Structures are given as C-alpha cells and as structure tokens.
Amino acid sequence: MDQNLKMIKSIFSSPKLRLPLPTVDVHSHILPGVDDGFQRVEDSVEALRRMHSAGVNEFILTPHIHPGVSMETDENVVKKAYENLLPYVPAGIKTRLAAEYMIVPGFEKKADDNYLLTYPDGSILIEMSYLFKSDNLEKTIFSLVMAGHKPILAHPERYSYMADNLKTFDNLIDRGCRFQMNLMSLTGAYGPESMIILKYLLDRGLYTYLATDLHSLPQMERMLSAVADKKLVEKALATAGNTTGSWR
C-alpha cells in the first residue's frame, strides 16, 4: 500500500483526544460584518463567551484583508467594526485587532506601510489562495522581515498543492516565516494532502501557533466536540507555544 495512504488510514483508526484549545487564539473571523466570518454582533459575543469558558483567554481578531483588491474591507473598515464591537465584549475577555492578509501580487511593496494591522509583537498573519501558491510568497516574507515584522503563514496544511513539495516549508522557515495550524486540520477535515503536510510539519516541530480560524457558531460547535488522533494532538500540544499561554 502507498505509504501516505497507510499513514492516513492508521490516523483514522487510532485512539482519539479532544482538540486542544489555545490560550491565545491568534486567528479568527469573530469580528462581525467585515468578511466571510461572523455577521451578527450577538453571535460574535456568544462565540467569545463559549470559547472563553472552554479555555481561550485572549482573542486576536483577524478579518481577511485583500490589499488593493477589495475596497470593502480595508484597515479603516475593520478598525471601525472593532470599535463598534468593543462595548459588547463581556468583561474579563481580552480581544485585540489584527488581520489576515492575502498575499496578492505586489503585497511585498506594502511591507513598510505603517497602517498594516499586526500583533502586539510585530507578527503579521498572511495567507494564500487554496488553489495556487502566490508567486511573491518568498519575496513577501523577505520584505516583511526586512521591515521588522514577523510573518506567520496561516494554515500551511491547507495549501494542498504544496503536498508534493514539502521542502518548500523548510525553506520558508529558513527565511523567517512561522506557521499557524488550524485546529480542525487535526481531524483530517481538509483531506489527505492536508494531512500529509500537517504530519510533515508536526513531525519536525515547525508549527508555532494553534488557532481556531473560527468563522461561525456551527463551526464552533463542531470544533468543541471534535476529536483527533491522540498522537497528533500530543504533538500539536508539544510544538505550538500559544496553546500553553506563552506569547511568542
């Protein structure tokens, strides 16, 4: 039997554990009304409450921004939406605003822009299409690092077109990029190629963050009740810093 198929089969038939929730969730679409994530303030508040009582202490809200492509969602729009949400955030729940930037052509030229929405330590969340690799991925990482940012590539395991070129991930790490895993990827929800990438990165300890990438209440329900391969969950816990609360 093909090795990868064998590996995936064994993952589906092995002992299971609940998904490990991060203490700081660095990637979510809980900010309402600005992208394909949450749309109603009351649903966002419900998600914050439920995830907080499940163990998430801090939420970095990261709406999609497609720089120069979508005029509907830019930094000003999401800042305004965040200001509107803040009065409704329950006391004791910490939130911050950042963004998930799509690496569109020419994005590398924006690396110096001081209006980029970054994390408190200068980290910046970037993503690519699920259909093809951005031609300027390496250039963008270089420019962001040169500008003093710390790029985090969102859910590398979801770029299934990279499953047959896994060495590319080592190269990205060498260039100063870090990786964030989506929790639901541990369940195999994104297919066999995704699982091949996930396993490669986990085995090498190449993930820095675990995050929810939460888009809706039904997705939250699935996440809170989901289980995944025990060994994968244990590896995820061991390699992703923010699961235990340290801010890296």
Ligand SMILES: [Fe+2]
């Ligand atoms: Fe996302």
